[in-house]
Amino acid sequence: MRKMNKQIRLAVMLLVLVLLTACGKTDNNTSKEKPTGMPAVTTPEQEPPVTPTGIPATPTPTETPTPTEIPATPTPTEVPATPTPTGFQAPEKGCAIDIPTGERYHYDMDLKLDTDKNTVVGHVVFTFWNDSTDVWDKLCMRDYSSLFTDGKTVGYDPKEVKADAAMTEITGILDGRDGSALTFERDTDVSVLWLALSKPLAPNEKMTLTYDFTAKIPNLADRYGYYDGIYNVTSFYPVLAEYVNGAWSHEKFVISGECFYSEIADFDVRITVPEGFLVASSGTESSKQTVNGTTTYTLKAPCVRSFVFCASDCFAAADGTYDGVRINVYYNGKNPPADKMDECVKVTLQCAKDSLEAFGQAFGRYPYEELDIIYAPIAAGGMEYPNLIIITSEYCEPIERGPEEDPKLSYEGMEICVAHEIGHQWFMGIVGSNSGLEPWMDESLTSYTERVYEDYVGFDNGLVLPMDQYSAEILRETLLDSWIDAGHLPLNRSCYEYAKEYQYIASIYETGRRAFKLLEDSVGTETWYGILREYVRRNAFKNATAKDFLDVFYEAVPEDNTEAYMIVGKIFDLSRIPEYAGK
Ligand SMILES: [Zn+2]
Numbered sequence: 001m002r003k004m005n006k007q008i009r010l011a012v013m014l015l016v017l018v019l020l021t022a023c024g025k026t027d028n029n030t031s032k033e034k035p036t037g038m039p040a041v042t043t044p045e046q047e048p049p050v051t052p053t054g055i056p057a058t059p060t061p062t063e064t065p066t067p068t069e070i071p072a073t074p075t076p077t078e079v080p081a082t083p084t085p086t087g088f089q090a091p092e093k094g095c096a097i098d099i100p101t102g103e104r105y106h107y108d109m110d111l112k113l114d115t116d117k118n119t120v121v122g123h124v125v126f127t128f129w130n131d132s133t134d135v136w137d138k139l140c141m142r143d144y145s146s147l148f149t150d151g152k153t154v155g156y157d158p159k160e161v162k163a164d165a166a167m168t169e170i171t172g173i174l175d176g177r178d179g180s181a182l183t184f185e186r187d188t189d190v191s192v193l194w195l196a197l198s199k200p201l202a203p204n205e206k207m208t209l210t211y212d213f214t215a216k217i218p219n220l221a222d223r224y225g226y227y228d229g230i231y232n233v234t235s236f237y238p239v240l241a242e243y244v245n246g247a248w249s250h251e252k253f254v255i256s257g258e259c260f261y262s263e264i265a266d267f268d269v270r271i272t273v274p275e276g277f278l279v280a281s282s283g284t285e286s287s288k289q290t291v292n293g294t295t296t297y298t299l300k301a302p303c304v305r306s307f308v309f310c311a312s313d314c315f316a317a318a319d320g321t322y323d324g325v326r327i328n329v330y331y332n333g334k335n336p337p338a339d340k341m342d343e344c345v346k347v348t349l350q351c352a353k354d355s356l357e358a359f360g361q362a363f364g365r366y367p368y369e370e371l372d373i374i375y376a377p378i379a380a381g382g383m384e385y386p387n388l389i390i391i392t393s394e395y396c397e398p399i400e401r402g403p404e405e406d407p408k409l410s411y412e413g414m415e416i417c418v419a420h421e422i423g424h425q426w427f428m429g430i431v432g433s434n435s436g437l438e439p440w441m442d443e444s445l446t447s448y449t450e451r452v453y454e455d456y457v458g459f460d461n462g463l464v465l466p467m468d469q470y471s472a473e474i475l476r477e478t479l480l481d482s483w484i485d486a487g488h489l490p491l492n493r494s495c496y497e498y499a500k501e502y503q504y505i506a507s508i509y510e511t512g513r514r515a516f517k518l519l520e521d522s523v524g525t526e527t528w529y530g531i532l533r534e535y536v537r538r539n540a541f542k543n544a545t546a547k548d549f550l551d552v553f554y555e556a557v558p559e560d561n562t563e564a565y566m567i568v569g570k571i572f573d574l575s576r577i578p579e580y581a582g583k
Pocket residue numbers: 001002384420424442443446
């Protein structure tokens with residue numbers, strides 16, 4: 001998600017300005033506000049996040065259990081090639097990220113979008129195994145779509161969604177091992193379902209769970225909702241929760257963070273929509289058949305964390321390719337008229353190509369066949385899903401530029417948002433994490449990817465400090481201390497630890513990317529990108545924790561680089577990471 005608030009950005013920039021003034025000189029380079037052209041994005045009024053019962057205030061770093069029988073570690077085809085003085089070897093720039101072979105969790109889904117009732121009806125056959133060393137006598141499933149029965153939970157005035165929401169109906173739950181019917185209980189958090197197994201599931205034992213569901217789609221301009229003729233259908237099917245360190249992970253959904261946390265899986269999906277509807281999805285279309293007024297799309301989505309789709313009978317589409325990746329842009333072709341969108345779509349396609357090139361070089365090449373970009377009503381501004389991103393159509397209103405100004409800045413706000421959501425394909429999609437407990441692992445790293453894009457296309461990213469004017473070490477330390485004093489650091493806190501949404505955004509989005517820039521300066525750009533590529537290589541298609549990031553950092557950076565170690569110690573609260581406490 002990209003929820004950049006201009007006031008917060010200004011506040012952070014002002015803080016830099018004040019600090020530099022205190023150092024004796026102000027430099028316009030650091031205080032320059034970027035002409036982002038960001039449209040005002042509505043942030044719903046929200047109650048302060050409350051630490052939910054059962055969720056520890058201090059996140060416990062976890063190790064994701066690796067199944068002993070299931071191949072999960074991708075084998076890099078390219079040999080690490082960039083040695084550093086420490087002997088650390090990073091994968092070379094632009095290395096391949098191969099989708100691993102071997103069996104994965106598998107969802108086979110038949111879905112029907114009912115545009116009269118505004119529901120999605122599904123029949124799911126889900127095959128998985130116990131990937132822990134414990135015996136499971138129950139399963140935890142997450143049903144996020146039912147959260148819309150309480151508008152407050154999803155960031156709205158309850159009256160806005162109550163009339164249009166309903167709890168997801170789930171029926172016909174069968175255990176494929178013996179055909180036994182299973183029942184479930186909803187927790188007080190209605191998104192948490194507990195399924196009692198009549199026969200326990202042993203470590204590495206496989207089972208198939210069959211179920212039917214009907215999920216109501218609310219009338220909202222949101223990541224899950226229909227509005228202005230477009231259906232955004234995400235997090236709509238009951239999904240198995242993660243089992244980590246001997247317990248089911250079922251963190252409370254918080255609108256500021258995504259709180260999506262799931263295992264990589266393969267998806268075979270058939271979606272039936274009214275004739276005339278176009279479907280964009282996480283998958284690649286293998287066939288499309290129209291019979292008796294309905295069209296059925298047959299789709300495959302290998303090795304992704306979730307399956308989502310958007311559908312509309314007013315979609316227009318354009319496409320391009322980059323390095324074998326097909327890029328599709330979908331937008332409302334009727335409102336505004338399609339020709340008004342031509343320039344925006346053209347810039348979007350170029351932005352997507354540039355992002356794939358810049359991020360592919362920096363972190364390893366995008367491993368999937370397709371990337372879909374959907375312009376749709378979405379209050380958050382932008383939202384990321386595997387192989388599909390949703391961007392507010394407000395971004396297609398160009399900012400007027402004078403004859404002396406650079407015309408490419410007209411869509412800068414859109415470009416940064418598109419690049420940000422594409423950046424999530426690496427930090428959320430390829431490398432997963434618990435976005436509720438460790439939001440920096442997706443949002444701070446992804447906010448940092450904005451800089452990679454900005455550097456690639458030549459935007460001023462406002463992150464370059466006037467190092468020639470001051471002692472770099474003193475400046476970095478002063479800035480970091482000021483961020484600590486302001487409560488923006490450490491980064492490794494859960495989203496439940498921020499009393500206000502703006503504090504979360506200032507910390508995780510703004511300070512995070514700036515802090516990583518300081519870290520980059522202290523280790524050198526080549527080493528920094530090597531660290532990120534190696535972090536992605538080691539954790540591709542798994543769920544990572546802070547420890548996994550620091551493992552690579554400490555291997556790559558020589559101990560005599562005391563400044564880099566100082567910066568890491570200020571960015572992170574190492575006492576929360578047992579393996580690195582006291583480092
Ligand atoms: Zn984001």
